[in-house]
Amino acid sequence: MRKLLPTFLTSTKAAPRVAFFAALLAGCLHTASFAPLDAWWLQILALAGLASLAWAASPRRAALLGFGFGLGWLSSGLWWLHISMHQFGGIPWLLAALAVLLLAAFLSCYYAALLALWAALRTRAQPGPAQQVLMFAATWLLAELLRATVFGGFPWIASGYAHTVGPLAAWAPWVGIYGISALAALAAAALAALALPAVRAWRPAAAVLGLLALAAALLPQDFTRSTGFMKVSLLQPNVPQDQKFDRDRIEGNLEQLAQLIESARGQLVLTPESVVPVPMAFLDPAYLTRLQAASVDRPLLLGSFLGNEQDGFVNSLQSFGSLPSYSYGKRHLLPFGEFVPHGFRWFVDLMGIPMQDQARGQHQRAFAVAGQRVRPLICYEDLFGEDFVESVRGPEAATVLANVSNLAWFGTAMVLDQHLQFSRMRALEFQRPFIRSTNTGATVVLDHRAERAAQLPPAQAGVLEAEVEGRLGDTPYARWLQACSLWPLWLAAVALLLIPVIRGRAGAPEAGRRAS
Template identity: 30%
Template sequence: MSTFSGMSLAAAYSLVAVLCAYLSLYPAMVGYLLNRFFPTGNASRLLLAFPALWLMSDWMFGQALTGFPWMWIGYSQTDTWLAGYAPLFGVQSVTLAVVCTSAALVLAITQRKIRWLFIPVMLFIGGYGLQRQEWTTPGEEVDFALIQGNIPQSLKWEPSEIRPTLLKYLTLTQKNMDADIVAWPESAVPAMENDMREFMTNMDETLRSKNTGFITGIQYYDQQNNQSYNAVVGIGLIDKEGQQSYQYGRNNRWYKQHLVPIGEFVPFETYLRPLAPIFNLPMSSFSRGNAKQANILVKGYKFATAICYETEFSDEMRQNIHDDTQFIMNVSNDSWFGESTGPWQHLNIARMRAIEFGKPLLRPTNSGVTAAFDEKGRLLASLPQFEMAALRVKVKTTTGTTPYTKWGSIPLVIYVVSSLLLAYRLQVVSIAGISVR
């Protein structure tokens, strides 16, 4: 906040403290509700009520104030057998498995009964089996070139840097014209599409002549409706026959629909913008795209698209992932995080989406972490952070859907309601039994 918004260190630390206090309300709420409504009965309290309340808390955290479900507990298990539950009911089913495992271990220790260990053992065995289930069908290999421009965030939106920025991306692109598809990251073209029509048209014609598809992040201003969008556009060889071409502002694009508060839109902006520089960041007046949008078509392949932290919202993403969706394209710019763990956490979140949906995920970023995962979430290739480079990687298409893609969180909602009702019923019976004695 102090680096990019001009906010003083004291104010930045104060805001972080307020954020920490806010985030602590959710686990505190779980503890309060657990002790208020489920005070007795260790087994039902820990194995039924506690996991259900934890999931409820996560869902509230993921929706309140536009939502920020960053690093739910389930994300910690991308490298374990428990990740096998993700294609079934999403990352929160992995969270559920972790919480139930923890509850069973507490019971085993406090009651000194080894039988409770049966629960985590069976959960891990179940996850192992599910990991080996082929939910989607791999197909042909596609050769990608993911371009990492490594443009300093402090220079990215300077008008004088537009040409140097594009030259960097073009230099790497020209060396990789033999790829099937070249992909640039979020806002790689640091200007409005309205001002870059000639550039985009030339790119389209050049890439079509090379039989190469192209995906890039750019901004678009809809003059008719006075709305700006953070966009991704597919041009070059769009269909395999080469019959389609770039059309300004019309087709084959994705408009970001889950915007970053303050960074991409400012709530109550009339009142907040005059208060501090943090409320006047570049490109902080975007409009939302539609919740459902067509997949981007490039060289005949269909891409479900997510810009930056849209990958956190799997229930929103699944609305745009279909049987014939072959890839997930997650363009991003994590330069804001600097050398912190933020880019790596973001990468892990994106990886979980590949596991959940059974679709390979391509991730071109400005400064890292640029990477590619297969439909099982296995890392195929990546680039070091803070380097100007191109990642060449061959990735197989997939078709089909996972149970989570079809049903979303509905099974978990049913589980939560049923568990709370059963746990409460057992509480009533337990308390009645104590009263009789």
């Protein structure tokens, strides 16, 4: 095993530039572990490379390595943001590329800071190999939690998402996305300990890897029961983003939308996010009457905007048909795309994004249809299971989760698969089926095991007619997440980092007395 890693990865005397670029390359390989490749094992190997590089590094060197890894990972994983800024925002391609690089650099600072902390605590505590493995996992968990929560959070392609497939997926209903991130980091650090010639830790490292594999094989997985089937019609209009807000094309797009709705046969009809690109109050009453007539005996949820200029517009789903007076407003907004962080108004105005400073919605409840209860989510919201966990528990718990999205801002390469992967993780965490209606993809029905039951090809207009099986019941993750939010993970990470330091301080006087 130790011979598998190049010398420059295992040597603590490697030149700083070589080590930095090795970390940068490992970060790029880390991106390849996510959808569409689903190479979960590559996520662990890439992170093991970072752990081996930083194993005996100084805090300054560890920070540089963490920054390089994050920069390679997040710039290669978020490159598609360039499309929205350059093609639709009108920013010159070089400045758009620089903006993506700056965002990746900013997010990489979390990993730089926490790896520096790991190195500093390790120097003080002088832990054994097993403790150092645990400390690395705790460090990585803290960095992931910080990225998910600070400034509203941006946990896109958090490391645990690579494990919607593979053995660690069995942990999803127990510890959730960030718990899996920590377990993957634990496995990566154990691999690094096995591979480094100077670290004689094969027994504890092998024990960690063996216990993870054994637990994944033995963990109970059935926590929910069937509540029957419902027929759904999921629309995918495939309207190019540069035509969506074009005044000369809106009428034609609305006609296409009405025809898709009229052709739908499901007990629930779901349209993508902002499929009507203007506030509902601006629509022709005759058009609204047509939609009502097309859905008189079933619910239709139409993506549009509710509100006014004074109070703000809310990215919403508005009901038609047999679902009286239901509306759903998005609460967890996307930075820059839907709300403007303080001090960045100039940047958003430069991009010219329509509806880029929105209000937050109020109603977050599920609705009943055909014997099921459906909980809507709008685009970015399905990254934050902690925001809607209460909807899958209790007497009115949702039996089906539904996401509506428009990712046409970002093309079709990589981003559609990444966003689908987030829905797959939520399906695993809560053991709920997930239905998705999107503008350009991925429009899909996932079962409660996160397997695709039906899917439309991307970038193709149509209606996905499918059946979805509702599920009811509580996973262990749902129980403790609702009770404690993410605090158990924060506390576990801090404890794993501080306990070796406290033990080291307590052992120092004893060692001094023995020496005297």
